[in-house]
Amino acid sequence: MTAWHLTRQQLDDYADGRLDHAMAMSAEAHILDCPRCRAGVPADPAWIRAGWAELRDVVDRPRASLLERLLTRIGVHEAAARLLVATPMLYRAWLLAMVVVLGMALATAYNVNGGTLMFFSLAPVLPLVGVALAYGRWVDPAHEFTSVTPMAGQRLLFLRSLAVLVPAFALCLVTALLLPGHGPGWAPVAWLLPALSLVTGSLLLSRWVPLIMATGLTGTVWTGALVSTVLHHESRFAAAYLFTPPAQALYAVLLAALGTACIAARARRA
Amino acid sequence: MKLFRRARRVPDYDARSSDAELLSAIGAGAADALEILHRRHAPWLGARLRYRCADPDVVDAALQDAFLSIWRNARTFTPRTADGDAAAWIWTIAIRQLVSALRRRGNKWIGDAALESYEPVGDASAEDLVLVGIEHGPLGAALNNLSPELRLAIQATILDGLTVREAAQLLGVPEGTVKTRVMRAKARLREQLT
Known part of the structure; x- marks a missing residue:
């Protein structure tokens, strides 16, 4: 530590250049070592305030989570990434309910004859419930606010549905893999095509009716198909007919048609 | 996740805390500590950066980036002295941000090489000691007599502790030029002092 200090005049001159x-080099070497002279360097208080205000804007921003940063990295827009990450938080109750239902389906599958079929009948509807809860006046407490954002409407609906479907499909798939093994190798994903068809159908319908009604309709169609098949064949194992290869081909065609209709409707609007 | 983040204890601090204490609070996420640090160090950093770059907007941008970098990397600070003074550490960050701000601004031909670790041309600490007392001695007059190019080369490599490459970016000349200028400046100083 040096014994001398810069004078007031020298400090003012230094700050003004x-x-x-x-002399400036000397002052700099001294200032780096001397907290007293460092504190004496004058600065415009308004400049300091403005600098800090700008810094606080960035510093106060919450840190992006790992998943969010990953999504941004692969090219998802920043706002969309935040939305995708935040959405499952909004439906935590639904996610929990889904885990419980799937757990019970798993227990049934192991303990009841034909329980596996119950899971397959259920699996296409579970993601549908999530989609139903994703958007709309009756299910979203913040709907009034979200409806006036630039993202509102179909875009928000699609994004939220996507955020709901990814965990839903993952959970269903894990459960399907844990089921007692019967049937062909593709059995664990037999529910996937019907589920996707139902979801796409609902999204398409939601252009004309409220989403909750659209999902209700498609859900009813699925249940109707299930009940009528069982009644027609007079056996509760008849539900398996809904997952046979010909049925799967039908779903694939249906899904392609619905998907094309969805995209066409979007394009026409844009 | 949030639970863990909140559980991390923020050390106590106030406006009189040392830099090291403030930095450990900043590392734990205390924005107020950063404000104290900003108020304490921004004045001299701004003044010193303005001696290196005539454009006040670039200086302000570099200063903002430096404090953001401190906000993100506060935990990497290890105090060298007993009083926990971080001025030298902060200055290193600020001058490097200035170099990259100048590079971003359109000096594209310089290239995008990452900043290198310390590799000062001279032994900075020994020459700092000389610099502290030069204002009345013969060295002061000799420094003032140097041509601006030679003086800036000395300033960037010795006083600011930049690598040759960083000095080249700051001054906007090739690396080889910086090396020859530093050598010529030293020779000129030696001439005038003997």
Whole structure:
């Protein structure tokens, strides 16, 4: 530590850039070591305030979670990534309910004859419930606010549905893999095509009727198909007919048609 | 996740805390500590950066980036002295942010190489000691007599502790030029002092 200190005049001159070069270098070397002189360097308080206000804007922003940063990295827009990550939080109750239902389906599958079929009949409807809860006046407490954002409407609906479907499908798939093994190798994903068809159908219908009604309709269609098949064949194992290869082909065609209709409807609007 | 983050204890601090204490609070996520640090260090950092770059907007941007970098990397600070003074550490961050701010601004031909670790041309600490007392001695007059190019080369490599590459980016000249200028400046100083 040095014994001398810069004078007030020298500090003012330094801050204004008026010191000659040797003096400025000397002052800098001294200031780096001397907290007292460092504190004496004058600065415009308004400049400090403005600088801090700008910094606080960035500093106060919550840190992006790992998943969010990953999504941004692979090219998802920042706002969309935040939305995708936050949405499952909004439906935590539904996610929990889904885990409970799937757990029970698993227990049934192991303990009741034909329990596996029950899971398959259930699996296409579970993601549908999530989609039903994703958007709309009756299910979203913040609907009044979200409806006036630029993202509202079909775009928000699609994004939220996506955020709901990913965990839903993952959970269903895990459960399906844990089921007691029967049937062909593709059995664990037999529910996937009907589920996707139902969801796509609901999204398409939601252009004309409220989403909750659209999902109700498609859900009813599925239940109707299930009940009528069982009644027609007079056996509760008849539900398996809904998952045979010909039926799967039908779902694939249906899904392609619905998907095309969805995209066409979007394109026409845009 | 949030539970863990909140559970991390923020050390106590106030406006009189040392830099090291403030930085450990900043590392734990205390924005107020960053405000104290900003109020304490922004004045001299701003003044010193303005001696390196004539454009006040670039200086302000570099200063903002420096404090953001401190906010993100506060935990990497290890105090060298007993009083926990972080001025030298903060200055290193600020001058490097200035270099990259100048590079971003359109000096595209310089390239995008990452900043290198310390590799000062001279032994900075020994020459700092000389610099502290030069204002009246013969060295002061000799420094003032140097041409601006030579003086800036000395300033960037010795006083600011930049690598040759960083100094080249700051001054906007090739690396080889910086090296020859530093050598010529030292020779000129030696001439005038003997």
